Amino acid sequence: MADAKSRVAAKEQAPELRVKNFKEVAMGYNEEEAIAEASRCLECKNPRCVAACPVSVKIPQFIKHVKDADFLGAAQVIHEDSSLPAICGRVCPQESQCEGSCIRGIKGQPIAIGKLERFVADWSREKGLIVNKTTVSNNKKVAVVGSGPAGLSCASDLAKFGYNVTVFEALHVPGGVLEYGIPEFRLPKSIVNYEISNLEKMGVVFEPDVVIGRTISVDDLMAKEGYCAVFIGSGAGLPKFMHIAGENLNGVVSANEFLTRVNLMRAFDSDYDTPVYVGKNVVVVGGGNVAMDAARCAVRLGAKVTVVYRRSEKELPARREEVVHAQQEGIAFQYLSNPVQIIGNAKGWVEGIECVKMELVPSKDGGRNSVVEIPNSNFNVSCDMVIMALGTSPNPLISSTTPGLKVEKWGGISLSDPSGETYRKGVFAGGDAVTGAATVILAMSAGRKAAKAIDEYLKGISCN
Amino acid sequence: MFKIVKKQVLAPSVFLFEVEAPRVANAAKPGQFVIVRARDHGERIPLTIADYNKELGTVTIVVQELGVSTKLICNAEVGDFYVDVVGPLGNPSEFLHLDDSTLKSQRFLFVAGGVGAAPIYPQVKYLYGKGASVDVILGARNTELLILKEEIKKTCNNLYVATDDGSEGHKGLVTDVLNYLITSNGKIYDNVVTIGPMVMMKFVALCTKKYGIKTIASLNTLMVDGTGMCGACRVSVGGVTKFTCVDGPEFDAHLVDFDEAMCRLNMYKTEEGKKLKEEEEKNHQCRIGRYA
Numbered sequence: 001m002a003d004a005k006s007r008v009a010a011k012e013q014a015p016e017l018r019v020k021n022f023k024e025v026a027m028g029y030n031e032e033e034a035i036a037e038a039s040r041c042l043e044c045k046n047p048r049c050v051a052a053c054p055v056s057v058k059i060p061q062f063i064k065h066v067k068d069a070d071f072l073g074a075a076q077v078i079h080e081d082s083s084l085p086a087i088c089g090r091v092c093p094q095e096s097q098c099e100g101s102c103i104r105g106i107k108g109q110p111i112a113i114g115k116l117e118r119f120v121a122d123w124s125r126e127k128g129l130i131v132n133k134t135t136v137s138n139n140k141k142v143a144v145v146g147s148g149p150a151g152l153s154c155a156s157d158l159a160k161f162g163y164n165v166t167v168f169e170a171l172h173v174p175g176g177v178l179e180y181g182i183p184e185f186r187l188p189k190s191i192v193n194y195e196i197s198n199l200e201k202m203g204v205v206f207e208p209d210v211v212i213g214r215t216i217s218v219d220d221l222m223a224k225e226g227y228c229a230v231f232i233g234s235g236a237g238l239p240k241f242m243h244i245a246g247e248n249l250n251g252v253v254s255a256n257e258f259l260t261r262v263n264l265m266r267a268f269d270s271d272y273d274t275p276v277y278v279g280k281n282v283v284v285v286g287g288g289n290v291a292m293d294a295a296r297c298a299v300r301l302g303a304k305v306t307v308v309y310r311r312s313e314k315e316l317p318a319r320r321e322e323v324v325h326a327q328q329e330g331i332a333f334q335y336l337s338n339p340v341q342i343i344g345n346a347k348g349w350v351e352g353i354e355c356v357k358m359e360l361v362p363s364k365d366g367g368r369n370s371v372v373e374i375p376n377s378n379f380n381v382s383c384d385m386v387i388m389a390l391g392t393s394p395n396p397l398i399s400s401t402t403p404g405l406k407v408e409k410w411g412g413i414s415l416s417d418p419s420g421e422t423y424r425k426g427v428f429a430g431g432d433a434v435t436g437a438a439t440v441i442l443a444m445s446a447g448r449k450a451a452k453a454i455d456e457y458l459k460g461i462s463c464n
Numbered sequence: 465m466f467k468i469v470k471k472q473v474l475a476p477s478v479f480l481f482e483v484e485a486p487r488v489a490n491a492a493k494p495g496q497f498v499i500v501r502a503r504d505h506g507e508r509i510p511l512t513i514a515d516y517n518k519e520l521g522t523v524t525i526v527v528q529e530l531g532v533s534t535k536l537i538c539n540a541e542v543g544d545f546y547v548d549v550v551g552p553l554g555n556p557s558e559f560l561h562l563d564d565s566t567l568k569s570q571r572f573l574f575v576a577g578g579v580g581a582a583p584i585y586p587q588v589k590y591l592y593g594k595g596a597s598v599d600v601i602l603g604a605r606n607t608e609l610l611i612l613k614e615e616i617k618k619t620c621n622n623l624y625v626a627t628d629d630g631s632e633g634h635k636g637l638v639t640d641v642l643n644y645l646i647t648s649n650g651k652i653y654d655n656v657v658t659i660g661p662m663v664m665m666k667f668v669a670l671c672t673k674k675y676g677i678k679t680i681a682s683l684n685t686l687m688v689d690g691t692g693m694c695g696a697c698r699v700s701v702g703g704v705t706k707f708t709c710v711d712g713p714e715f716d717a718h719l720v721d722f723d724e725a726m727c728r729l730n731m732y733k734t735e736e737g738k739k740l741k742e743e744e745e746k747n748h749q750c751r752i753g754r755y756a
Contacts, residue, residue, distance in 0.1 A: 170550070170689070170691050171689060172501060172508070172547070172548040172550070180689075180693075208548070209548050209549065209550040210487065210550070211550060211551070211553065211691055214491065214551065214552060214553055214691075215487050215488060215491055215550070215551065215552070216487060216490075216491065237691070237692065237693040238692050238693065239693070239694070239695050241695070241705065243705070247698075247705065248698050248699075248700060248705060248724055248728065250727060250728060250730075250731045251731075253694075253695070253696070254694060254695040256693055256694050256695065257688060257694035257695055257696050260688050260689060260693065260694050261688060265507065265508070265688070266505075271505055272505040273505055273506050273507040273532055273533050273536070274507045274508070274688075275507075275732050277731065277732065347727075348724070348727035348728075395691065395692050395693070397691065397692065397710070
């Protein structure tokens with residue numbers, strides 16, 4: 001019997017092997033391991049994990065089913081609240097949500113809720129057991145803009161309610177950030193494709209290569225194409241730069257560009273036509289999940305990588321697991337350092353980055369520590385590529401071409417109601433397009449909430 | 465899937481395609497571009513919209529074979545399909561906002577090089593049709609590579625030609641003609657629009673700056689998504705970083721840092737060359753020993 005204080009270890013590809021491939025790093029539990037881990041659950045009467053889950057998955061109930069080896073029962077419980085469990089089990093920041101509030105975590109390791117969720121979702125997918133019911137159509141058309149987590153979950157619920165749903169995607173494949181952002185080794189694309197084909201089986205139509213705001217406007221979707229309501233889940237896709245000298249040198253790219261070339265365009269595979277430049281010595285600026293993804297992709301493409309982050313290890317916003325994986329893969333971390341300029345050679349290529357040392361200063365209101373520069377502490381790191389992973393903001397293309405939509409100063413779409421209603425009648429929004437860059441699970445939750453709100457709205461009006 | 469309904473050879477390795485893309489055709493305006501992927505594993509290639517027909521639902525693109533991906537686009541035949549044609553992307557030309565009476569009093573000079581003749585054609589046609597005065601300078605390496613000359617000639621006031629080898633028109637650069645028109649020919653222009661190789665646009669801009677003529681350049685930078693997501697198309701305009709795909713593709717040519725833009729354009733030259741070589745080796749069937 002395993003020590004009840006520590007969790008059942010999940011198999012992973014060894015670091016020295018995985019840095020040479022793009023296959024999934026975490027291999028997940030098998031049935032015995034899942035049951036053993038599930039048996040550690042205390043089945044709390046007032047489960048704190050459920051309260052900490054953005055979509056309130058009934059965690060102790062599904063874990064109880066796993067404990068009893070009733071995996072189908074577990075899958076059904078999860079499915080009531082989450083439409084993308086195989087994805088969330090892999091990419092949710094569990095340590096700050098369900099697992100972070102698990103009672104077991106006080107005197108030991110919390111239950112590996114994410115890994116159990118993943119196990120159940122994978123098990124039911126491989127067995128083909130969870131089949132979404134198709135509902136009789138009510139002949140009302142709803143358009144979903146964007147096919148990332150918010151759009152997919154919104155489309156899924158709307159289809160269950162009986163709407164004819166079309167999902168418009170600007171890129172050539174659906175999936176949004178799940179496709180272009182999160183690498184194969186963290187979220188295999190076969191899982192994303194499975195979720196999308198599931199939606200297609202429910203009658204959801206995907207139309208790629210349509211840039212709403214350019215190819216067709218939201219107005220025309222409603223006035224000319226007969227959509228009774230529109231959900232905007234267009235994400236936060238605009239990369240931020242630091243606006244320091246040398247940022248336009250060759251070899252300086254946004255994490256979005258690097259990840260899009262590698263993940264969406266599959267530049268790591270010689271069967272694909274898109275090229276990707278990878279330096280020998282790569283500096284990644286930033287400390288979030290996107291920074292970890294970019295760093296770990298660069299390692300797999302043969303680079304020596306250093307992550308430059310302006311705060312300390314404790315403040316890294318990335319999921320703990322990604323940081324640990326990155327460290328195991330030989331990625332160096334230069335904490336408390338902030339770039340001040342990028343240095344180029346005569347040919348216009350990057351050859352180094354000048355940073356300044358930073359110092360943490362406790363905030364007066366007890367919030368997150370702030371950082372200040374230490375004067376005259378500048379130092380150079382030599383490198384032939386810099387990847388900027390500083391975050392993203394919503395694309396203004398839709399908000400600027402949709403009259404009546406209100407936008408926050410920083411570009412997020414304003415809601416007139418937390419359910420997802422915007423200031424434009426019949427138009428709803430959710431996910432990163434509203435909140436700015438956040439997580440898959442929050443976007444999924446917003447998509448589901450908006451689906452409910454759209455259903456309420458359309459029940460009350462005649463359409464077509 | 466987007467069906468090719470017309471293919472025309474405009475010059476050696478330069479082709480015109482009309483492609484069925486009803487949504488794009490319906491929304492397209494002069495100055496915008498599309499992104500085309502020839503096949504499933506293909507690269508996303510930005511191409512300026514050379515023309516469009518809303519009734520037929522087609523857009524016209526002109527493509528020059530340069531690397532693997534443009535070659536794939538060029539190899540397609542009538543009846544074939546491109547897997548993706550997305551657009552229209554970027555902002556429409558600025559002069560679309562001018563009203564008809566203003567346009568009538570405006571004197572335009574278009575300076576196009578190589579395949580740049582394709583995107584200027586709909587603009588020239590539009591402005592000439594509105595009664596503006598429109599002169600055009602077309603430049604190419606040689607007479608064979610001059611494209612759409614007859615079409616453009618019919619829809620402008622004066623057409624001037626410059627070729628590197630002198631096989632047609634002036635032997636030399638488009639900027640020679642530009643200087644001649646203004647200094648010796650007494651021509652006056654309110655606007656210059658230039659589309660073509662980055663280096664040509666750089667020198668056109670330097671030249672018109674000297675004369676103080678407002679000049680617009682349409683930039684052909686590297687791109688991946690074309691919707692503002694990647695930033696590969698970054699360009700410095702008046703010291704501020706802009707994204708060609710969403711802030712352009714047309715910018716005030718006097719403010720563009722062309723040297724930086726040319727450098728950035730070459731970023732993937734070596735990678736592309738490598739890929740082309742690989743592809744040729746793959747397709748090359750070794751004949752050694754065949755007749756043994």
